[in-house]
Amino acid sequence: MIQISALFLRKSFSKNSHTKKLGGLILLISLLLSGCSSTAPPSDRHNLCSIFREKPSWYKAAKKSQKKWGTPVQVQMAIMYQESSFRHNVRPPRPYFLFIPLPRKSSAYGYAQAQDGTWQEYLDETGGWFKSRDDFADAIDFIGWYTNKARRVNGVSLWRADQLYLNYHEGMGGYRRGTHKSKPWLMNTARRVKSRASNYGEQLRRCKL
Known part of the structure; x- marks a missing residue:
């Protein structure tokens, strides 16, 4: 038994x-x-209301960044769209010589395409050991921080999505030197960012979240 x-x-x-x-x-x-x-990126990246309904945590993070840094939600989101189309792990393409992979031309990574040096500057100024470029909340806070710094350093309005994007792309020193003025393709891109921010802003005013 x-x-x-x-x-x-x-x-x-x-x-x-x-x-x-x-x-x-x-x-x-x-x-x-x-x-x-x-x-995964939002199913409709052209409609800000749709984005935030699908990803409510993104709306909270974007509003938090706006409150902290002053940059309107639609401006931050328009810059992020241009940089990564809301993909979390984007890197610049890797060039090849024959079949040999070469180093990437930039260290940009994540939602905000922040480069290593600028990201480290952000961490040094804001703190936070566990922040990551492939985390939406951290990336949108980075964009808020950078655009706020562009306002302080170069006097750019936080509502001028095109000028903020030129600072973002060329760096604040490059913007002061006017490096963007010799790049028609970049000026066109900045205009697209401005237009998208305007559309996002109009959509955001109409929707209920």
């Missing part, structure tokens, strides 16, 4: 252990899939 009971317990334990392992595996897969979906 004792031997039968012991055998039954061993089988039950083995079965329960297997069930726990299977349950743990299913949970891990679910978390991974959830993580993938949470970093």
Whole structure:
């Protein structure tokens, strides 16, 4: 009787252990899939209301950045759209020589396409050891920080999405030197950012979040 009971317990334990392992595996897969979906770009990147309805945490983060740095939500989002189309892990393309991969021309990475040096400057000024360029809340805060600095350093209005973008692209020193003026393609891009910010702003005024 004792031997039968012991055998039954061993089988039950083995079965329960297997069930726990299977349950743990299913949970891990679910978390991974959830993580993938949470970093996927919005389904409609041209409509700010649609973006924020799909990703309400983004709206909270963008509003928090606006309150902290003063840059309107629509301006921040227009700059981010231009930089990464809301993709979390974008890097500049890697050039190749024959079949040999060469170093990328820029260290830009993430939602905001922040470069290593500028990102480190942001971390030094704002703190936060665990901030990441592929985290939306951190990236939008970075854009708010940078545009606010462009206002302080170069006197650019936080409502001028085109001029803020030129600072963002050329650096504040480059903007002061007027490097953007010899780049017609960049001036056209800045105008597109301005137009998108205006459209985003109009959409945001009409929607209920």
